[in-house]
């Protein structure tokens with residue numbers, strides 16, 4: 350039986366942040382310095398993750414995404430990937446990565462049947478890449494991108510759209526879809542920057558991003574969105590790839606949200622904008638049975654916020670969302 354929440358939305362997709370550590374310092378995600386990484390014992394162990402994924406898979410969760418921090422920064426990530434792909438009921442394993450340490454693993458990821466990679470890339474310009482990520486790593490990301498395409502692993506590029514930072518990159522990123530079977534997704538910037546800085550309006554909303562692209566490509570056409578997609582999909586006639594626009598700040602997609610998250614600290618989030626509704630790490634380490642564990646999960650799913658606005662209002666710390674996305678995973 351699939352799991353449903355209190356708003357009758359199916360829950361079949363788990364996004365897991367395997368670490369809070371990252372080898373980039375994207376300004377919209379993390380402060381440059383003064384970051385307190387979690388000690389290793391505060392992360393869920395691979396055994397704990399497998400127990401949880403196995404249990405959720407029995408109850409109909411069939412899609413997993415590993416993210417972080419940067420997932421490949423965690424030691425032996427490939428062991429976890431091999432184990433997850435072996436679990437009955439898991440139909441799709443996806444990864445979100447910045448691509449810096451990813452390339453050597455691509456042949457094995459292909460063999461393991463990895464469903465897709467979301468590659469974060471906000472600009473194709475090396476200097477702007479340095480300014481945004483505070484690291485000079487654009488070449489290695491490009492190498493990963495090329496290898497993923499060469500191995501036929503479906504690629505989605507994630508680009509956060511930021512006033513004054515990468516607006517000039519929107520069209521060059523769209524141009525990748527001319528000859529390559531890639532999905533380029535433009536994401537509204539969210540306040541998850543770890544800085545405590547908050548904003549109530551956004552310069553580059555999903556509508557403005559679409560208008561900007563349409564201005565350059567009047568033939569831009571809307572295409573059907575996959576079920577439960579958070580992106581509005583478009584394509585340019587004759588181009589091989591497509592474009593996705595993700596209204597992550599405007600939160601227009603909550604009505605069909607099928608996803609739950611587990612943060613690097615082991616907190617269950619039933620909405621990106623909540624501040625954790627169940628501490629899985631404490632629960633897993635308290636000696637509970639699988640039945641008790643599942644019972645706690647079901648209770649959390651039965652109290653899920655209707656949308657990201659309600660979730661943000663209900664935060665226990667009464668602070669608007671501001672924590673670093675590196676602990677949540679996107």
Ligand code: SAM
Pocket residue numbers: 371377378416417418419420445446447467468469507508509536537538539540541542597674675677678679
């Ligand atoms: N390190 C991996 C990577 O770079 O893809 C995975 C983790 S990263 C936190 C996941 C995604 O979150 C990236 O695509 C990143 O661009 C996005 N992200 C981080 N902070 C964000 C923010 N403030 N607003 C919108 N997206 C954000």
